Amino acid sequence: xxxxxxxxxxxxxxxxxxxxxxCAQDMNHEYMSWYRQDPGMGLRLIHYSVxxxxxxxxxxPNGYNVSRSTxxxxxxxxxxxxxxxxxxxxxxxxSPSGRAPPTDTQYFxxxxxxxxx
Amino acid sequence: AQSVTQLGSHVSVxxxxxxxxxxxxxxxxxxxxxxxxxxxxxxLQLLLKYTSAATLVKGINGFEAEFKKSETxxxxxxxxxxxxxxxxxxxxxxxxxxxxxxxxxGTTLQVKP
Numbered sequence: 001x002x003x004x005x006x007x008x009x010x011x012x013x014x015x016x017x018x019x020x021x022x023c024a025q026d027m028n029h030e031y032m033s034w035y036r037q038d039p040g041m042g043l044r045l046i047h048y049s050v051x052x053x054x055x056x057x058x059x060x061p062n063g064y065n066v067s068r069s070t071x072x073x074x075x076x077x078x079x080x081x082x083x084x085x086x087x088x089x090x091x092x093x094x095s096p097s098g099r100a101p102p103t104d105t106q107y108f109x110x111x112x113x114x115x116x117x
Numbered sequence: 118a119q120s121v122t123q124l125g126s127h128v129s130v131x132x133x134x135x136x137x138x139x140x141x142x143x144x145x146x147x148x149x150x151x152x153x154x155x156x157x158x159x160x161l162q163l164l165l166k167y168t169s170a171a172t173l174v175k176g177i178n179g180f181e182a183e184f185k186k187s188e189t190x191x192x193x194x195x196x197x198x199x200x201x202x203x204x205x206x207x208x209x210x211x212x213x214x215x216x217x218x219x220x221x222x223g224t225t226l227q228v229k230p
Binding site for chain 2: 033035040041042043044045048058090092094105106108109110111
């Protein structure tokens with residue numbers, strides 16, 4: 001299994017540009033999440049999904065869109081990039097209680113480092 | 118509302134000394150609690166987790182944590198620090214019905230020779 005994969009690893013955007021961060025998992029996990037990591041603020045939840053076709057907002061959803069058309073993929077779209085969105089983005093997946101793999105362990109991708117100029 | 122607080126953004130210990138990283142939580146439902154470690158320029162790796170079984174949880178690399186409901190704490194310890202333990206550590210509070218994980222602000226562990 002490849003686990004959780006994210007592309008690209010690095011990206012530089014200009015203010016106002018749009019882009020999509022890709023996330024895929026091959027563990028048949030129902031739950032997937034996007035986090036951003038900023039110095040001194042830990043990881044903050046942007047959006048999450050409890051299954052294909054179902055998404056919901058996290059702590060910091062403004063400026064981001066998500067959709068979940070398949071179990072495997074959970075792309076994050078930046079509609080109009082702003083310098084405040086400069087961050088490291090992590091995608092994670094997990095399986096619900098009572099099923100293998102272990103209960104609620106989140107598996108993280110390697111991250112995408114985004115810079116908005 | 119659920120929340121996680123890590124006490125101390127930076128902790129410095131000498132090699133061979135006890136490591137203690139503090140985490141307190143607030144949750145209206147039985148919590149799932151985690152500790153993750155992040156090495157420079159890498160993603161997060163699970164150290165250990167509490168899921169309502171044993172209150173003393175052992176993890177990888179010699180780390181362990183004790184769940185104390187009365188103190189709403191889940192502190193991470195290691196008897197003897199190694200240089201390779203230098204990293205950032207995150208405490209997380211999980212929800213089984215959504216897959217959401219709320220993180221503390223993180224604690225950077227420095228290990229001095």
